[in-house]
Amino acid sequence: MSGWLGPAEWQAVALSLRVALVATLFSLPFGIAVAYILARYRFPGHALLNGLVHLPLILPPVVTGYLLLLSFGPQAALGGLLESLGLGVAFRWTGAALAAALMAFPLMVRAIRLTLEAVDPKLEEVAGTLGASRLRVFMTITLPLILPGILTGAVLAFAKAMGEFGATITFVSNIPGETRTVPSAIYAFLQVPAGEGAAWRLVIVSVVVAMGALLVSELLARRVAARIGGRDA
Amino acid sequence: MLEVCVRHAFPGFTLDAAFEAPAGVTALFGRSGAGKTSLVKAVAGVLKPDQARICVDGTVLEDTGAGLRLKVSDRRIGYVFQEPRLFPHMNVWANLRYGMPGGEMGPVVEMLGIGDLLSRRPNALSGGEAQRVAIGRALLSQPRLLLLDEPLAALDDARKAEILPFLERLRDEAGVPMLYVSHSIAEIARLATTVVAMEAGRVVRVGAAEDVLSDPDVSPVLGVREAGALIRARIARHHADGLTELHGAGGSLWLPRLDQGEGAEVRVRIMAQDVMLSTNPPKGISALNILPVRLTTLRQGDGPGVMVQLLAGDDRILARVTRRSAEAMGLRDNWRGYAVIKSVAVAAENISRA
Numbered sequence: 001m002s003g004w005l006g007p008a009e010w011q012a013v014a015l016s017l018r019v020a021l022v023a024t025l026f027s028l029p030f031g032i033a034v035a036y037i038l039a040r041y042r043f044p045g046h047a048l049l050n051g052l053v054h055l056p057l058i059l060p061p062v063v064t065g066y067l068l069l070l071s072f073g074p075q076a077a078l079g080g081l082l083e084s085l086g087l088g089v090a091f092r093w094t095g096a097a098l099a100a101a102l103m104a105f106p107l108m109v110r111a112i113r114l115t116l117e118a119v120d121p122k123l124e125e126v127a128g129t130l131g132a133s134r135l136r137v138f139m140t141i142t143l144p145l146i147l148p149g150i151l152t153g154a155v156l157a158f159a160k161a162m163g164e165f166g167a168t169i170t171f172v173s174n175i176p177g178e179t180r181t182v183p184s185a186i187y188a189f190l191q192v193p194a195g196e197g198a199a200w201r202l203v204i205v206s207v208v209v210a211m212g213a214l215l216v217s218e219l220l221a222r223r224v225a226a227r228i229g230g231r232d233a
Numbered sequence: 234m235l236e237v238c239v240r241h242a243f244p245g246f247t248l249d250a251a252f253e254a255p256a257g258v259t260a261l262f263g264r265s266g267a268g269k270t271s272l273v274k275a276v277a278g279v280l281k282p283d284q285a286r287i288c289v290d291g292t293v294l295e296d297t298g299a300g301l302r303l304k305v306s307d308r309r310i311g312y313v314f315q316e317p318r319l320f321p322h323m324n325v326w327a328n329l330r331y332g333m334p335g336g337e338m339g340p341v342v343e344m345l346g347i348g349d350l351l352s353r354r355p356n357a358l359s360g361g362e363a364q365r366v367a368i369g370r371a372l373l374s375q376p377r378l379l380l381l382d383e384p385l386a387a388l389d390d391a392r393k394a395e396i397l398p399f400l401e402r403l404r405d406e407a408g409v410p411m412l413y414v415s416h417s418i419a420e421i422a423r424l425a426t427t428v429v430a431m432e433a434g435r436v437v438r439v440g441a442a443e444d445v446l447s448d449p450d451v452s453p454v455l456g457v458r459e460a461g462a463l464i465r466a467r468i469a470r471h472h473a474d475g476l477t478e479l480h481g482a483g484g485s486l487w488l489p490r491l492d493q494g495e496g497a498e499v500r501v502r503i504m505a506q507d508v509m510l511s512t513n514p515p516k517g518i519s520a521l522n523i524l525p526v527r528l529t530t531l532r533q534g535d536g537p538g539v540m541v542q543l544l545a546g547d548d549r550i551l552a553r554v555t556r557r558s559a560e561a562m563g564l565r566d567n568w569r570g571y572a573v574i575k576s577v578a579v580a581a582e583n584i585s586r587a
Contacts, residue, residue: 122318128305129277129312130332130374140331144322227322 005205009198011177012185013205019093019181020161023101024154027108031153034105035112036142040121057106061166068099068171095172096179100161107160108153115149116142148221155217159210182206234290235259235378235410239275241282248272248282248434257426258404258411260442262418263454268434269414273380276412277312278305289377289410311371311379311409315386317363319355325366326351332374344406345369345399361392365399372407379403379411385420393420394582400424401586418459422446422502423585430454447549449532449540452505457538457553461504464548465587468497476521476576483545487521487576491584498587505540507578508552511571512562520573526550528568531559539564543572 005013038050056064072079073090082088089095119142127137143150165183172179174188186202189195238251248268252259261269274280276287278294281302287294294310295302311332319328325347329338342348345365355363364384371379381400385393397420404411404424415421421428421442428445430438438451445451447462466481468491479486479499486501493499515523526543533539539559541552550572554564562570 120318122314122316123320125279125305126312126314126318127320127331129279129308129310130370131306131309131334132332133306141320 005201006198008176009185009202009205012180012182012202015093015096015177015179016162016181016183019097019100020158022094022097023104023161024108024158026097027101027105027157028150028154031105031108031112031157032146032150035109035116035153038109039113039116053109054106056103056167061103061164062170064102065099065167065170068095068102068167072098072171089172091172091175091179093172093178096164096168096181097161099167099171100164101157103164103167104157104160108157111153111156112146112149115146115152119145148224151220151224152217155213155220159213162209162213163206234288235412236286236288237272237276238284238286239272239282240284241271241275241280243271246434248275250431250434250436252429252436252439254410254427254429254439256408256410258413258424259427259429260421260425261412261414261429261431262416262421263431264416266433267431269416269431270382272431273312273382273412273414276378277310277380278303278308279312292377309375309377311374311376313364313368313371313379313381313384315383317355317358317360317367319358319363319366319370321355323355324351325353325355325358328355328366329370329373332370334375336375338369338373341369341372341407344402359392360388361395364388364392364396368396368399368403372403372409376409379409380414381411382414383416384413385415385417397423397585405586418446418455418461419502419582422461422463422583423500443549446502447542447551449530449542449551452532452540452551453534457534457536457540458506459504460506460540460551460553461502461583462542462549462551463500463502464545464550465498465500468493468495468499470495481545482547483524483526483550485522486574488579488584489577489581491581493586500585500587501579502583503550503574503579504583505551505553507574508550509573510541510543510552510554510558510562510564511573514571515573518573520575522572522574522576524550524572524574526570526572528564528566528570531564531566545572 034053070076074080074083079090089098124137124141127141163183168181169184174180174184182202186199189199235254239248241248248271250268250272263269271280275282275285284297285295293301294308345368347365347369350358350362385396413424425442428440428442429436430445430451432454437454438445443463452460464481466479466486469478469480471477471490475490476487477491479488524545526545528541529544530542531539537555538553539556541554541564543550543552552572
């Protein structure tokens, strides 16, 4: 594949995969926690939390990117603090991962929340009466039962993160080798006269990765669902 | 020994129930909405009542006065619901294992007859099998107290008949106290040691099953058609003509052939509406059971019927007759006469091991 793709294109693809993978893995625990809170608890501020989670889905990505820049940029308090700890994200690939995670978060939370709401709380209740602590109930009952949703959410988030453009380019710019992910690279290639071929190759890669992700998620979810609800073990 | 005292205000309904019960099966009985399930939930700790004191065999599970409240997971309560609630992602073995602090599952598996199901998934079980697994799972968590909230209500009659004998074995062999919620008097008559009758959130009567079920004052709570006394008897002989002879405190009873062996103790529920009364010893009549009785209580109902409690030896029998007959026969306290019970009127499901 590296023979077919030029070095700059390959760099973009590798970077995108890394960004998407990191974004997905790091946001997954938060996604599960937020989905659990939204599905299981009613409290003042529930609608607000729900709105905040979904905001990146509705806001123009450029706005999200700009807000990230305001919070995590070198001039911002939080950004400056992270910078001094050596964890700065502005104009780095980690910043691209943060932007991608934020943009993909609503999709992930939605998928997990849907399966959580389908889990019968009575099963958790009976596990409690059998002496299981809340943590054990979650690990042994809730988590296995929502695994299909977690997989679907993770794969959707991954695909979304692969394709994130607006917030990323606004927040971390378009630096080759650091923040030039596949969509940014396509955009850059389209700005130069001879770039159309490279852009096309990256378009094909994008389509293949997105389709592959959806197929894998579908397959995994089906397998897990069969294992959970299946007949004899 | 079970000690329950719970007060909780729901919107439009107040639960205010207290009772004490000895070991064995304590049946919570009452119509839907009487507060039985809420009471059981409070005992389990799933519901947090306004005020409560709950003790099982000397262990305090909750005492709001002393600010003490054990978490659900610390109460060691085995809770069996109307639906089995098995974990769908685990096979039967893993479900049974879930609450076990340790030890062997063999004896329980054997008692409930679920040995062949261990590798199955819950959705490959019949309703009756699933409920037996649920009972086993609760029992294997080594509970202080087993709560059974209408465990048979969702099952058809055949499945009920499949599970009831296991519950009887549980009562007689497992030695775990049980709190059993039901609105089926037939189930209660078979299982209960103690009956707690509830109405509109309150306990209206507590007592030994024989006492409560043979009390004419409780019949309105039970429903007059369901009223019937419980008597204990020993199987004396199986006769060649298909009848079984039982000896009770009130004399011999002849019933259609029973499955239990000779010498077995059984409890027999005799429905009040299946008992006829006669002033003189009846002659030339097909009914085989004619017991000399003395009238102890007579209770006028709102309708045309009268509920009569009779003493046959030491056994109490309930009879439901019309007011017209009661007047014509001059029924009153200490009236002496005969109770007539058709053998075939006693259905097999009304006979169980004592």
